[in-house]
Amino acid sequence: MSTADQRHISVLGPEAVAALAPRAGGIYVDATFGAGGYSRLILATAGTRVIGIDRDATAISGGQDLVAQAAGRLTLVEDRFSHLVEICAAQGIDAIDGVVMDVGVSSMQLDQAGRGFSFRLDGPLDMRMGGNGPTAADVVARAAERDLADAIYIFGEERHSRAVARAIVAARREQPITTTRALADIVARVVRSKPGDIHPATRTFQALRILVNEELDELERALVAAERVLKPGGRLAVVSFHSLEDRIVKTFLAERSKSGGGSRHLPEVAQQPPSFTFLTRRPVVPSDEEVAANPRARSAKLRGAQRTTAPAHAISEESSWPRLDDVMRGG
Structure with missing residues (x-):
């Protein structure tokens, strides 16, 4: 297999796209387009439409061949995936059938010394996924x-x-x-x-x-955005690579899938009806064969959920970890 072909293979790709269950006429968002691996798999189902999002201009320019091959079924947008609702609205779409996210840095970014993500390759200490900030x-x-x-x-x-x-x-x-x-x-x-x-x-x-x-902030906001833009029955699939990301996804889906409250000794607690139901009670992990072929897959976990008919939950306060703006101004 060539290096170019390997770049197009997303970690847990078949499993993540199977969780979306793409169908003809469905509209899906590949929220972390990268090399287009998930988009290719979704587009393999005839009649699907995909909006691919990436904050990295290199990924967007590298995906133009796939845009041409898709003949109008793939639209690429250079933006943050936390802007999911606004991106869909700009395309005239207010509800979608599925969202897939591959959270964290991509192999393409790690392998480019000039991006400054990896100490394996000496380069400028940059690390920005986009070109700003x-x-x-x-x-x-x-x-x-x-x-x-x-x-x-x-x-x-x-x-x-x-x-x-x-x-x-x-x-x-x-x-x-x-x-x-x-x-x-x-x-x-x-x-x-x-x-x-x-x-x-x-x-x-x-x-x-x-x-x-601002990766953890982006992930929290993207999950909230997905809840708002997925139609009833729409599906969410998230692949994460370390415990911080997976904890955010797990906590979000656990909170959104709760029903009822209280106990047999206490009154029922008023609570919003669940906005998601689990597709994967336990995370899906890569096979030994996938890890052997792609060591980066070793720590990956896939969690999936399906949107219910309930309204989106109220947005809770953001977590209290360090914020870039505060760090840069020394407070």
């Missing part, structure tokens, strides 16, 4: 030590976050930290690893990437 270099240059430590601990689940933040602040006093290798070397000096462990900088890079792209 502060880079990771901007964050490590300006963020307060405490804010850096909090972000690395929460988003990277790095137990040595305070030592890492302290090392970054000390290093930037000497000279700007502008490359992936420079940052990885700084982290490796304070985070020790044993043979066979992940690279010492893995968690710090994950944390900065999530912060720079």
